[in-house]
Amino acid sequence: MRFTVLGPLGMESGQLPSAPKQRQLLALLLLHADTVVTVDDCVDELWGEQPPMSAHSTLQTYVMNLRKVLRTAKGGDRISTRERGYALRVEPGELDLDDFHRIAATGSEAFAAGRYPEAARLLRSALDMWRGPALVDVQVGSIVRARLEGLHEVRLAVHEERVEADLRVGRHRELLSELRVLVRRYPTHENLRAQLALALYRSGRITEALAALRQFRSTLAERFGLEPSRRLQGLEQAILRAEPALDLPVDRGPSHLLVS
Numbered sequence: 001m002r003f004t005v006l007g008p009l010g011m012e013s014g015q016l017p018s019a020p021k022q023r024q025l026l027a028l029l030l031l032h033a034d035t036v037v038t039v040d041d042c043v044d045e046l047w048g049e050q051p052p053m054s055a056h057s058t059l060q061t062y063v064m065n066l067r068k069v070l071r072t073a074k075g076g077d078r079i080s081t082r083e084r085g086y087a088l089r090v091e092p093g094e095l096d097l098d099d100f101h102r103i104a105a106t107g108s109e110a111f112a113a114g115r116y117p118e119a120a121r122l123l124r125s126a127l128d129m130w131r132g133p134a135l136v137d138v139q140v141g142s143i144v145r146a147r148l149e150g151l152h153e154v155r156l157a158v159h160e161e162r163v164e165a166d167l168r169v170g171r172h173r174e175l176l177s178e179l180r181v182l183v184r185r186y187p188t189h190e191n192l193r194a195q196l197a198l199a200l201y202r203s204g205r206i207t208e209a210l211a212a213l214r215q216f217r218s219t220l221a222e223r224f225g226l227e228p229s230r231r232l233q234g235l236e237q238a239i240l241r242a243e244p245a246l247d248l249p250v251d252r253g254p255s256h257l258l259v260s
Helices: 020-031 039-047 055-072 096-112 116-127 142-168 172-185 190-202 206-224 230-241
Strands: 002-004 010-012 079-081 085-088
Touching (some): 002 096, 039 055, 039 085, 055 079, 096 142, 142 190
Antiparallel strands (some): 002 010
């Protein structure tokens, strides 16, 4: 069996349930694989604060139907009934989300050890597992929505670290287009802005690097009435002084000061 949640909901070797709430229940159980999801949480996810009187019996029907779907897909008995709820068993290598976390963690270990080319490759491999927003074709309730928001933050953090690894091996020119897109998407994200400024500086585009930092200062002031952090102010001063520490070799550069 193979389940996918990093994009559209998917299940290889089997037909997904067509009923929206059954798909929603499957998504909930997959996001909490091998963990008991209480009946109350299932009801809350599927129907919110005003569930129908028949919610518990309808949930039991949904679980029964999911079991049939999984058996038909030769997945065996995957959903177990516990005292407080239900748990979906997922074996190692069967869920793309688990693989993403595993590969990203290995990439982070390589980064921490200073093996930047390896880190960039692994982190890129982890990010390539995403085929769009997670569970993009599933209606979601409050529990899954909160989990997806957390996953979005994790994905962004992995993206930052992969960019940082690429900076440290001198891929600053290749990163410019990607970083511009990310900065437009996250205009108040400090680390991405710092990475863009550093990539521009190393590409010989000093005026654009300073302009990117000034734009960030204006955005922060307009939206929040705040100044950039000392780290970002320090980067701006370093660019103005053309400090050698900004140049390659990147493992001695200041980029490690820009990513927490």
